[in-house]
Amino acid sequence: MSNVTVRGGAALSGAVAAQGSKNAALPILAATLLVKEPVRLRNCPRLRDVGNMLHILESLGCTVFREGNDLIVDSGTAANCVLPTALSRELRSSIFLLGSVLSRFSEADAPYPGGCEIGNRPIDLHLAGLRKLNAEIVERGGRIRCQGANLSGAVVDFEYPSVGATENIMMAAVRAKGTTVIRNAACEPEIVDLEGFLNACGFRVSGAGTPTVTVEGVEEGHGTTYCIMPDRIVTGTYLIGAAITRGDVTVTGTRPDTVDALLSKLSACGCDVTAAKDAVRVRAKRRPRCVEFTETRPYPGFPTDLQPQLFSLLSVAEGTSVLVENVFENRFKHAQELKKMGAENRILDRTAVITGVARLHGATVTAHDLRGGAALVLAGLCAEGDTVIEHAERIERGYEQIDLAIGALGGAVARKEL
Numbered sequence: 476m477s478n479v480t481v482r483g484g485a486a487l488s489g490a491v492a493a494q495g496s497k498n499a500a501l502p503i504l505a506a507t508l509l510v511k512e513p514v515r516l517r518n519c520p521r522l523r524d525v526g527n528m529l530h531i532l533e534s535l536g537c538t539v540f541r542e543g544n545d546l547i548v549d550s551g552t553a554a555n556c557v558l559p560t561a562l563s564r565e566l567r568s569s570i571f572l573l574g575s576v577l578s579r580f581s582e583a584d585a586p587y588p589g590g591c592e593i594g595n596r597p598i599d600l601h602l603a604g605l606r607k608l609n610a611e612i613v614e615r616g617g618r619i620r621c622q623g624a625n626l627s628g629a630v631v632d633f634e635y636p637s638v639g640a641t642e643n644i645m646m647a648a649v650r651a652k653g654t655t656v657i658r659n660a661a662c663e664p665e666i667v668d669l670e671g672f673l674n675a676c677g678f679r680v681s682g683a684g685t686p687t688v689t690v691e692g693v694e695e696g697h698g699t700t701y702c703i704m705p706d707r708i709v710t711g712t713y714l715i716g717a718a719i720t721r722g723d724v725t726v727t728g729t730r731p732d733t734v735d736a737l738l739s740k741l742s743a744c745g746c747d748v749t750a751a752k753d754a755v756r757v758r759a760k761r762r763p764r765c766v767e768f769t770e771t772r773p774y775p776g777f778p779t780d781l782q783p784q785l786f787s788l789l790s791v792a793e794g795t796s797v798l799v800e801n802v803f804e805n806r807f808k809h810a811q812e813l814k815k816m817g818a819e820n821r822i823l824d825r826t827a828v829i830t831g832v833a834r835l836h837g838a839t840v841t842a843h844d845l846r847g848g849a850a851l852v853l854a855g856l857c858a859e860g861d862t863v864i865e866h867a868e869r870i871e872r873g874y875e876q877i878d879l880a881i882g883a884l885g886g887a888v889a890r891k892e893l
């Protein structure tokens with residue numbers, strides 16, 4: 476366990492490079508099991524969640540090592556299709572392994588996944604999709620046992636464009652007989668990155684980034700070298716850092732097109748936003764203006780993973796803002812923590828009414844989940860005095876050395892291992 480202490484007052488300024496994307500890296504790591512040759516991954520972030528995924532891969536028999544900044548995964552030696560309980564419960568993304576393990580070994584045995592407490596997070600769409608591909612699934616004693624000796628292509632219609640279910644079915648389908656068509660698929664950029672990785676391994680996937688993804692099954696894939704996309708949520712977090720501290724921050728090595736929904740909100744708040752090919756700059760000279768209405772939606776809508784950070788910004792804006800969380804049913808735990816810092820908000824089911832205050836003050840607060848924790852770091856940066864954030868290890872699940880990154884922008888964040 477760890478905590479961080481944030482000293483408020485400094486306007487963030489300078490440039491920071493975007494880390495590799497956690498939500499692209501995790502499904503890509505699961506997909507390394509689909510080939511029996513080594514895979515070299517570039518720009519794979521050094522995060523707690525990535526570490527847990529690598530431990531799970533090693534428990535299945537993969538060989539994993541770093542060479543400089545590259546990560547090499549060799550699943551040639553993998554031979555086990557039973558996922559370890561404790562590790563898998565630590566990580567929501569362990570569910571992604573169902574599709575790739577089933578494809579590789581024709582059977583898979585996994586516990587229900589863990590992860591952030593931001594909602595019920597059922598996996599019915601994952602299992603319904605796998606059953607469509609001719610997998611037999613038995614759920615008993617807290618475990619999911621799958622048999623799939625004859626996975627075959629099918630049309631899979633999703634009731635909801637789930638990111639994880641789309642990625643899982645893509646992985647289960649690449650070596651299935653025939654063609655799979657996923658309809659109402661999620662369109663997140665991380666799914667396009669997974670398609671890029673699978674095709675680099677010799678598989679045949681098309682349409683990622685649109686609601687219809689097509690996968691033509693092939694017998695085998697091969698090893699490859701692949702560079703993981705930059706993290707759009709981390710990019711957005713540092714840009715909101717500029718807005719909330721009235722600073723001037725440039726995030727480099729990123730994909731501006733993947734944060735469009737946020738950039739239009741920051742412009743509406745009165746920030747100067749400039750985007751170049753692979754960099755975005757946000758300058759804020761004045762107190763942010765409120766944003767009347769924002770709601771989270773699947774991509775390209777406003778991302779739920781930036782909702783808490785925007786919540787912090789709107790907590791110090793001029794005027795009242797309304798924020799609706801449509802994706803997860805329990806993702807406002809940061810609201811009560813911000814109130815400890817002097818914020819004013821009311822939560823009505825999935826709607827937050829946020830009345831901006833001129834200044835927050837330091838307090839001892841808790842990071843209940845990854846993005847909620849990041850939102851408290853941002854609030855602490857513009858608060859009077861020190862803010863102590865407990866359970867900061869939850870932030871390390873998705874941010875590489877956030878203390879050093881913000882330190883490089885002139886902010887004061889000190890980490891303490893407990």
Ligand code: EPZ
Binds near residue numbers: 567845
């Ligand atoms: C991915 O989670 C991300 N995680 C999440 O980021 C992100 O918030 C989410 O997509 C939405 O963008 C990773 O990529 C590792 P979903 P995932 O399946 O795949 C319901 C972060 O902070 N649903 O699109 O779990 C579900 O309950 C994390 O980095 C079903 O009902 O998201 C939720 O309400 C948090 N049945 C909604 O769909 C299913 O079978 C969206 O879930 C699957 C999902």
